[in-house]
Amino acid sequence: MKKIIINRLGLLIFVVFGVTLISFLLSHVIPGDPARMMVGQRANEETLQQVRQQLGLDQPLLIQYETYMKGIISGDLGTSIRTQKPVIDDLEAFFPATMELAIIAFIFALVIGIPLGVLAAVKKNSFWDHASRIFSIGGVSTPVFWSGLVIILIFYGYLNWFPANGRLDMNIHPPTHITGLYILDSLLSGDMVALKSSLHHILLPAIVLSYAQLAVITRQVRASMLEIMEQEYIRTAIANGIHGPFLFFRYALRNALIPTITVVGISFGSLLGGAVVTETIFGWPGMGKYVVDSIAYLDFPAMMGFTLLIAVGYVIINLIVDLTYYVLDPQIKG
C-alpha cells in the first residue's frame, strides 16, 4: 500500500509538471503575442514594449518558463486584466461556490445513477431498462447550456418556483464564513434562513449539472452489473438460495462498482467542465462564471490560472480514485 502511494505521488508530480508545461505553452507560446492581447489592438507601440518587458516576454523561452514556474510555486498565477487583482486571490474567493455546486451535483449523480443502473440491469429489457436508456442517452446528448435554459424557462419563467440567479436571495446575508460552502456554513452556524435560501438556489443548477454525469454513471453501472450477473459466482449464489436485493447489492453491485469508479473519476472532471457553463447560465458566482467573464475580456492570466488549478485538482481526484481500488478490491495487492 505504501509503495503504491509513493509510486502514485511520483506520477502525480510528473503529471503536474506536464500540466504546468502545457499551460505555459498555452499562455506564452501559442498566442503569438500575449502582450498585444493584454493591451488590446488600440494601444501604441510604446505601451506594448513596456508590457512586454514587464511580462518578461523579451527574454528567451527557457527563462520565461523558469520565471513562470517560480511564480506558480510561490502561488503567483499573475494578475487578472479584468479585475486587476491577483488571479490566485480571485480563484480563492470563487472556489467555494464551485465546490459546493459540484459536490451537490456529484451526490445527485451517484445517489440516483447507481440505483437506476442496478434497476436497469436487474429488469433488463423491461420498461425500466428502456426508460433508463432513453434517460441516459438524453443526458449525454443534452448540452448543459440548453437544459439549463429550458429549466429556467419552466421553473423560474412560468412556474416561478425556484430562483434562477445567484446563491442566496438578495436580502439574505451569507452565513458566517467557515468553509465558504453556504449549506455547510449555515448548518454549522444554525442559520436556518440562509440554509433554506441556499438550498432553494442550488437545486436547479445542481440538477442541470448532474444530468450528464448521472447518465454516464447509470450506463456504466448497468453494463458492469450485467457483466457481473453473468458470472459463475452469481449463479452459485442463486443456486445456494441467495436472491433479491441482497444478491443484487451485496453480491453483484459491490464488484460492479469497481470498474465504475474509474468512470466516476473521469465524470468528476467533466462535471468541472460543465460547471463553467452551468454557473454562467445560473449566475452562480463560482470559478466557472469567473472564467467565462474573463473570456470576454481575453483575460489570459485568469483563464490560464483557472485551467491550471482545475487540472491539478483533476489529477488529485484521479489519484484518490486509483487508491480506492485497493480498498475495494482485495485482489490487487502490492
Next chain:
Amino acid sequence: MVLEMKDLCVDFTGMRGKVRALRNVSLSIEKGEVLGVVGESGSGKSVTALSILGLLGSNATISNGEISYLGQNLLRLGPKEMQSLRGKKIGMVFQEPMTALHPTMKVGSQLAEVIKRHRGLSKKQAHKLAVEALKEVHIHDPELVAKKYPFELSGGMRQRIVIALAMSAPPDLLIADEPTTALDVTIQKEILQLIKELNDKRGTSVLLITHDLGVVSSVCDRVMVMYAGEVVEEGKTEEVLNAPSHPYTEALLHALPDLADPEEPLKAIPGEVPDLQNRPAGCAFASRCPKAMDICGVSVPALEPVSKNRSAACWLRRDTY
C-alpha cells in the same frame, strides 16, 4: 423417491429459431442414491441439471414434462418458493471452482451468509457453523481459511468450499455439474471421495453430471447416458459399464484412456454430435454408429427396458427383451 423427472422437454429460442435441447428426458433418484449422468458436451446434461433448480436462462422454455421433488411438482412453484428451495433442499456444485465464489468476500462470510439464510441463525452462530462446515469438507485450519479471500486459495480448496456451501443446509439432494473437470487428477480423486463420503454419512442423494465414465464407475450407483438431448441408456453402473446396450455407451467406453497401456493414443468417437437445429430423421446417433441399420435413419427408437434394471433406446435391442 427424492427426485423424479418425467418426459421433460426444453426448448431454446436463439437467433435461428427454436432448438429442442431436451427430448422427453426422464430420471429418478432414490434417497441416498448417486446417479451419474454422462454424455459429451451439448448432450443436454447440464440443461437437465439447471432445469431442476429453475436456473435455465430466459431464452429457455420447458414445453413439456414434470419434475417432482418429494412429490412436489417443481415446475408449478412460484419464484419465491423456488428461491427457498435452492440451496436449502437441493444444493448445486458447478464445474469451475476458480470463478464460483464471490471474489471480494471472505469465504467464511460467504458460508455464514448462506447458513444464516437457511437456518435463520444469528451472524455469530452462523460464523461458528461456517468453520464447522469447512472442517467437514476436510479443510485444515478452517479458522484461518475462513478469513481468506477466494483468490488466495487453490482450485481444490475452492471446490471444497463450494461443496461446503452447497451442503450447508444440509440439502436432500446435491447436484454436481462436472465438479472435477477443472481440477488436477489427484485433486479430482479427493473431491470425488468427499462427495461420496458426504453421501454415505448424511444419506444425501447425488446427481453427478460428468463426461467421464471413469468418474461414474468410481462413485455412481446408477448411470444414465445422454446423447443429443435424449437418454439413450440407463441402468446400474456395473451392468452398464460391463455390458453396454447402446452403441454410443460402447463408443464412450472405448474412448476411455486405457490406464494399463499409457502409450496408447486417445481414441475419439468418430463423427460429430448432430446439429440440434437440423436433427436427423431417425436415431440421432445413427450417423456415427458402426452398427447402424436401415431403420435407424428413418425412425427414432424409444427408451425401453432391455433387461430387469436396464433401458436403452436402440433398434438393436428391441427384440432381445
Next chain:
Amino acid sequence: METPLQTETSQPKPITSVRPFWYKLKQNQMTWVGLGILGVIVLCSLIAPILTPYNPTQVDISSKFLAPSLHHWFGTDEVGRDILTRILYGARISLGVGITVIIMASVIGILIGTISGYFGGVIDVTIMRIMDMVMAFPTLILAMALAAALGPSLQNAMLAIAIVKIPVYVRLARGESLVLREKLFVKSAQSFGINPWRIIGKHIVPNSVSPVIIQATLDVGDAILMIATLGFLGLGAQPPTPEWGAMISIGWKYLLDYWWYPTFPGLLLFLSAGSLNLIGDGIRDILDPKAGR
C-alpha cells in the same frame, strides 16, 4: 424473475456472416430511431434553400422577435432573421464540423498510436507520457484554454477539440498495434527486411481501424456538443455565422421574453447529438457484445 444464465447449449454457434449483424440491427429499434432523426436533419439541411424562402444572414429589422407562426415556424431573432432557416444552415456547420474534427483526431491518433506501439521503447514512452499530460486535463476545459490561446474562431475551436480528442485514439491504436506487431504476418514481413513504415501502412493501420471506428461514431455527437459549447462561450464560431452554439449564446439573454430564440437551436443540437448517440450505442452493442446487452 429469473436471472439469465449461460448454458452450454443456450447459444447457437456464431455464424461468420453478416446475418447476425442485420439480425441485431433489426432488433435494435433505438438505432433506427436515431438513423431516422439524423437522416431527416441531414436531408433538410441539404435542401434548405428549397425548404425555406429566407436567407440565414439577411437582416430584416422590421420583423424582429416574431413569435413562431406559419410564416416563421421557429420565430425570428433580434434582427429579424428566420430562426428555422438559420438552424437548417447551422446543421451543415455543426454536423460537418463534428465529423471533420473526429476524422482529424482519429487519423492523427491512429498514426501516432501505431508508431508508438510498433516501435516501442523510448518513442513509445515519450509519446505516451505526452498523452498522459494532455489527458490530465478535463477535456472541455483544455479545449477552452486551447481555443482561447489560439484566438476565438471556428477553425481554432475545431483544432482545439481535435487536439483534446487525439489521446483516446492514440491509446486505442497503440493497444491494437502492440498486439499486431507480434502476429506472424508482421514478423515475416520484418524478416524480409521490409521498411517499417511500409509495414505500418500496409499491415498495422488497416488492421487496427475497427475499434477506432466504434469510438469515432460515439465521439461525433460529443464533438458537436463541444463545438456548440465553445460557440456558446464565445470561443467558437462568431456571429453572424448561424452556428447553433453561437445562436444560443446571443439568444439566451432574451430567454424569458422570446423563449423560442435559444430553445429551438438547442432542441436541434439535442436531437442531433441524441440521434448520433443512439446510433453509436447501437453499433457498439452489435460489434462489441460485451459492452451493451
